[in-house]
Amino acid sequence: MKAHEVMRRDLTSVELDTTVDHVIYLLHQSGLASLPVVDEDGRVVGIISERDLIRALLPGYVDMLESSAFLPSLDQLGRKLHEIGRKPIAEFMVREVIAARPDDSDLHLADLMIRKGLKQIPVLDDENRLVGVVRRIDLLHRLRR
């Protein structure tokens, strides 16, 4: 099975100057775990995920210690979120886009998801424009048939 047969044709995405606040709102509304970030020509130039946002909120030492046990409270994260809420998502997105092509096989998609620990992969055309998204659950749902 090919990526274009299993993907959701949902082009929900954000632009480079979309604010952190709006991305959180959109992730909550859409139920997606991450969103592609597109430039003025609609080309995917980054990905912003819940994980990226959490990383942006955590103090540097949490990454260093690989533990959140030293966090005093969530209030600190709330304050930090308030600070960065109006900032553009371009500052926090991951620029290395792991994506699939419409003709990639389901095996390739599954391999990417397992190896990279991804919940979903954007599917891009030859000009790197978003044409769909494959979620882990889409693959599992197909396999169950």
Place this chain on the structure above:
Amino acid sequence: MILTVTLNPTLDKFYWVDELPLCLDQPEEAILIRSERSLMSAGGKGINVSTFLACHGAETIALGFLAGHTGQIVLQDLLAHGVTANFVWIPGETRTNVTVIARGREYHPLLIHEEGPPVPEEALRIFLRKYERMVRCAEYVVLGGAVPSGCPPDCYRTLVRIARTAGARVVVHAGGEPLVRAIEEGPFLVKPDVRAELQLGDMPVSTAQQIVRAGKKVVGQGVGACLISHHVTGDILVTGDGVWELEARVPLSTFKNLVGADDALVGGLLVALLRGEELVEAARYGMAAAMASAEVEEKLCLDESAIRRELAHVVVRRGGAG
């Protein structure tokens, strides 16, 4: 690719009942109406056109605003039908439109239409950027349905201008002031929604003569073609080349659900245009799609063979009165 815009989508809910009370005024007690069957589907003019197109193998992307849980249901339904979706999410809840159809009175259903959530200024800005980007890849753009609060009344005019600049042909499938404003930008085709009022701007469109007169005026203002419903089974097409009367010779008693028939007409017309057919023949195919849709309980007839069968009942006459 055909881009459709639905600024105020809906979740259409249909209930079939044995009968409706003759009078809903001053009931002595609560009125309970049991429904033997119900259906729901993503709705709104542009969305219906996209659903029709996708099910007939045409590449289509639906744009607009969605909100809340109802918006999620609308999105899932669209994706399930093969429509590519690119919506802007707004606060609130996408509206629900209810149609109650009583046995033997399919032609006169009870309709309850919600208003829909207002569109915040920021969401409108995001939508316009999205639209400007997507319209570059579109061959046709369909602007369909009501304009929600928060969108200016001349927003269709702006959207027509942007699409025309990008080289796309625009179909405006709407009514009221937004349509009148859009006409000023000379879209490819207008399909006025005259359900609420038999009026196109300040022109009445009750009789064939009035429709032709209004159509000619609109075409004179730079619109490529004007297609207006005349009775349930008739439409009048006015272009710079002339006037055509389309008539479907089918009894009204065959109709099961009229909601969405107009959108099937626009969808069918576009499918035929994409196949390379001339506008008049494309309008004839659109009318066959509308009749086939009215004859099934589902909102849209997605069976091409049924539309082909209906085509035999649609006749076209060259007109010109008015």
